Amino acid sequence: MTIHFTDNEMKLLKILIEADGYQSINAIVRKMGFSKRSVYSFISNISNKCLEQHIEPPRNVYRQGYFLPDGTKRQLEGLKLLGENTAFHIGKLSSQERQVFDLLLLFLGDQVTTPMLVEWENVSKNTILNDLSQLKTDLKPYKIKVVANQTGHQLIGSELLIRNYMQVKLREHHHLLSVFLNKAKTIPALSELISLSLMLNDWIQTVEKGTNKTYSDDMVLFLESYYSLVLHRMMNNRILKFKTFLMNDVDRNEMEKSNEYNLAYSFIIQFGSELVEYTDECYYLESLLLEGQLNTQGRNDVKKDIVKVSNAIVENFKQISGVAFKDEKQLSRELYIHLLSTYYRVKYHHQYVDGMVAKIRDDYPDVYTYTKISIYPFEKLSEGKLTENEIALIAIYFGAQVVRESQESKSALIVCSSGIGTSRFLMAQLNKAFPDLKLSGPISKKQYQSMEKIKDSIVISTIPLGKLNRDVIKVDPILDENGLNYLQKQLSIHNVVNSKGQLNQIHSLLDVIADNADIKNISGLIVGLKEVLTFSIDPKPKFERGYQPMLSELVKPNTITFADSKNLSWETAIKLAAKPLLENKDIKDSYVTAMIESVKDNGPYINIGSKVALAHARPETGVNHLSMSVLKLNNSIDLVDSKHKIQLIFVLAAVDATAHLKALSELASLLSNKVTLQQLFETENGQEFMDVILRSEKHEISSGM
Missing domain, CATH: 3.40.50.2300 (Response regulator)
Structure with missing residues (x-):
């Protein structure tokens, strides 16, 4: 086995191998005669090369310094250590990955040429041109352009939009960022990224101590890698100018009061006073810190609001799904911790885009749909719509409670x-x-x-x-x-x-084998038998899902009512909305009573969107057939209190936990679209209302949603 180290990396390794204890960064700088930035770069290069060979890299103990683990010293002594590494090649990538790699280079500078990409990606010129053409198409909706001049290609557009788009792509292809940074060390112009990421790692530890906050490993990795790219861009005069990220003076004043702001300021100013004066860079870095926190440390007013919202969402989910949680307090607390950071992601336009969580939506559609309906209080608080990925992340908490079994040993x-x-x-x-x-x-x-x-x-x-x-x-x-x-x-x-029964089977089989053959490796045989006899597991709970009608099959022109809202109470409105279902004998009077009593007992949880209510109760309180009706008022009325205005009231009569799921999912999509929701408010009769639903369904089917 061979590891290629540069002469300077070998010199640093020798210092660490011969050291009796920790070596501070200042001590290494003195011994090597290089700047801190260069030493950080050498350490990062050594770490990456060790990891490639499954060797534990140099370790850093906060406020102590660097050291080589004993096992690493022994392994390195037994390996052949060679000089300078080979030329840069990113390796074989898919078309989509190449486009992300192109975007990374464009994000960092203006001199990205086609020959450069041909050499690094090891593909033809036509392939590179096709990739760039597709990248231009993808960037167009975001008002970002890829423009070529004599020095190469560059990104042109709003700095904030460029950064936001970069964040989305790096979250989707996070593995490419580590590959890129590992390879960047061989490019002199980009080698400073390594030292920047190491400086950020040290700084994040300072932030955790200074703010009493903690961050997940993934968030630390993302912060130090993504923000190292941003710093590189800032030092090349790609800056968020004053009031381009945060325009509201109240928000700016609020952010400046926090420890995070002071820490962000003291970090950025190291790279030049022009980066903090008359710019929004400190606010931007603070927003990244706020969105990534894991614990419950937050601003008091925000914390109080999110506690209320978390409890409301749990109550909404319970009422809509009919699920009772064994440990509701724990669920609310965990949801609160998650929503605290989600609040800042929504507020500062950093919502997650992570392909992994789409699996939740696909494999657990009922949990996802109930969550989507339940989160309205949070969207109202944050004044922003959540992406599907953010909704799926919240659904994880409910899925965990729904799936969890109580037996533990x-x-x-x-x-x-x-x-x-x-x-x-x-x-x-x-x-x-x-x-x-x-x-x-x-x-x-x-x-x-x-x-x-x-x-x-x-x-x-x-x-x-x-x-x-x-x-x-x-x-x-x-x-x-x-x-x-x-x-x-x-x-x-x-x-x-x-x-079940595995041990008895193993003992019986061992007896038979021992009687008829010589056993050379008894422990290996037992392991093999265990593996063969292990039963398969179905990871999903077994739901008996029959036919699930579409929204247009439940809501019909004759179940849609229009009424004057003058002197109309919310109780009377629910009765009016449910009247067609009573006349069709789909529900009993007891179901209408149960819906009203549920709101009286639990508050306005049925308010699921802007001026929209979904009235419902337990099936056993009087449902004869799966059905749905709707009442549209000419003006909004108060649902329990003036904070909850409603103008559209849907009544859902469900017979079980799943039959209504497709219609409910459609309804959630319909209401989350501002255009279709406004169209519903503008309808004047049942047929117009149905036409909006049918157009929405046709769009979903044609788009494969």
Whole structure:
């Protein structure tokens, strides 16, 4: 095995290998005669090369310095260490990945030429031109252009829009960023990115101590890598000018009062006073910090509002889905922690785009739909619509509670880098699949590495980990059937769980084999038998789903009512809305009473959108047939109080937990579209109302939604 180190990297390695203790960055700078920035770059290069060979890289202890683990010293002494590395090649990428790589280079500078891309990506000139053409098409809706001049291609457009688009793409293709930074060290013009990312890593530790906040491993990695690109761009005069990111003076004054603002200011000013004077850069960096926090430290007024909203969303979900949660307080608290950071992502236009969470929407459509209907209080507070990915992230919390089983006995430690939401959903899947397995955590990689001994019998991790005193099983954050079956086999092999009757079968088979053959490796044979005898697991709960009618099959012209809102109470409005269903004998009078009493008991939870209410109750309170009706008023009325205005009242009569799901999902999409919602408000009769629904359905079908 060979590792290619430069002469300077070899010099730094020698310092660390011969050192008896920690080496501070200042001590290394003195011994090498280079700047801090260069030393950070050398350390990063060494770390990347070690990781490529599965060798533990140099470690940094906060306020102590750097050191090489003993195991690394022994491994490096046994390897052949060579000089300068080979020329830069990014490696084989898909067309979409190449476009992201092109975007990365364009984001960093103006001299991105076609020959340069041909050489680095190892593809033809026509391929590069096709990629750039597609990139231009993708950027057009965002008012961003790729323009070519004598020095190369460059991005032209609003600096904020360019950064926001870059964030979205890097979250979608986060693996490319680490590949890019690893390769960037061979390009002199880009090598400073490595030192910038290391400086950011140190600074984030300072932020955590100074604000009493913590960040997930993924967020730390994203901050140090993405913001290193932003810093590079800022130092090339690509700056957010005054009031281009945050225009409201009240918001600006509020942000300036926080510890995050002061920390952001002191960090950015290191790179030049012009970056903080008459710019929005400090506010922008502060917004990234606010959106990534994991704990409950937040501004008091925001915290109070989000506590109320979290409780309201849980109540909405309970009422709409009919699900009762075993630990509602814990659910509300976890949801609050998540929504606190979500609030800042929405407020400062940094919403998540993560392909992984789309699996929640596809595999658990009922949980996703109920969540989408329930989150209106938060969207009202944040004054912004959530993306599908953000909704799916919230659905994870409810999915975890719905799937979770109460039985727990044996022990496994969960380590996850993706934050609380994904971790909790993984734990819920594990509880469902392995009801006898006690789960502890989730904890971050940083917390795991600080532990000396694991008390649990096994570690289940979504990220690669070094083994302490217990074996580690790596899994995906969200498990499909294959992932669960693999985990079942591994847990069985490690004697953590056993399939029913498995031990008896193994002993019987061993007796038969021993009587008829020579066993050369008894332990290997037992492992193999366990793997063969492990039963498969279906990761999804079994729902009996019959035919699910569309919205247009439930709402008909004869179930749509129009009325004058003058002197009309919300109770009377619900009765009017439900009248067609009573006349059709789809519901009983008791169901109307139950809907009204539910609002009196639980508040205006049926307010699911701007001036829209979805009245409903439990099926057993008087539903004969699955049905839906709607009342449109000429003006809005108060639902319980003046804070909740309603003008459209839908009545849902559900017979079970799933039959109405498709119609409800359609309704959620219909109401989330400002254009179609306004069209509903403008209708004057039942047929016009139906036409809006039918056009919306036709659009969804044609677009494959």
